[in-house]
Amino acid sequence: MKTITCSGLMSSSDVQASSKIKRGVDVRFTTRTFLIITLLAILAGCGGPEPSDQPFTDFEKTVETYDVTEYAVPVFREDDGVTYINDILIVNREYSLPPDYNPGLEPEVIDAYTRLIQDAAAEGYSLTIVSGFRSYQDQEAVYADLAGRLGEEEADLIALPPGHSEHQSGLAVDIGSVESASNAAVAFGDTPDYDWMKDVAHEYGFIVRYQEGKEDITGLDYEPWHIRYVGEEAAAEIYEEDLVLEEYLGID
Ligand SMILES: [Zn+2]
Known part of the structure; x- marks a missing residue:
């Protein structure tokens, strides 16, 4: 069984993929994917109140930089x-x-x-x-x-x-x-x-x-x-x- 670590929650390629998202359907998919990953992370013991070394903080920072509306609204x-x-x-x-x-x-x-x-x-x-x-x-x-x-x-x-x-x-x-x-x-x-x-x-x-x-x-x-x-x-x-x-x- 694959071990899920906190530092593996969102790789740079995930971030790149997110930055290309423009359409609502993709945004919904990504949101769902994010929720599933978060759930898996919690199950793997990553989501506890005690921040481990540093990865969980990094993960939150990554999510904050992703603005859904920027890509969902036509420019x-x-x-x-x-x-x-x-x-x-x-x-x-x-x-x-x-x-x-x-x-x-x-x-x-x-x-x-x-x-x-x-x-x-x-x-x-x-x-x-x-x-x-x-x-x-x-x-x-x-x-x-x-x-x-x-x-x-x-x-x-x-x-x-x-x-x-x-x-x-x-x-x-x-x-x-x-x-x-x-x-x-x-x-x-x-x-x-x-x-x-x-x-x-x-x-x-x-x-x-x-x-x-x-x-x-x-x-x-x-x-x-x-x-x-x-x-x-x-x-x-x-x-x-x-x-x-x-x-x-x-x-x-
Ligand atoms: Zn014509």
Whole structure:
């Protein structure tokens, strides 16, 4: 049986792990883990009123430096009218981009989708870019056209007003298969190409941004073709936990 010593209560790697915690679920897990460790420590005779050599004091000091709220609450930053939460740019129905925010497609996004498309081809799938960067003025035209044809209420379900489109961020692209891009009767979401892409996009730093069943949170209908670059680490967590970006950033 393993002997538990007081000095082994919280190693430096535990502290490092704690410092990376950002989400509520992890905080709860850590709190539970902490309670279990404390209980084991008491059972092992570490929690008595007599402080032994020094370890228990060290342990209390470690816990005091860990502020749960610092990691559980989203950290907002505004930079020239652009909002970042935990350093991830957010644009949706609520958060907008200024009319002069005009970065074009970011180089890391171009690099990521180029690799995605090449790897798809190597696996026998076809992916192609259908739409990339869209300026404020481009989105203004798209939205006005839709609103003119469908009425504002209908247009609102499938498009966002100027300043609110993720395409203006330079971090989002619309993907199609060669078939869906050339034949209006083929829906990308029904193709084997999409089926392959949805499970690997995170490896390239992308998420399928507007998910089915999360329309109330994202503010848009399901769009299997619209992928957003968030970096590989965030994309993997969002994919594995079946989240949308608003949930991941704690603003759902
Ligand atoms: Zn799109």
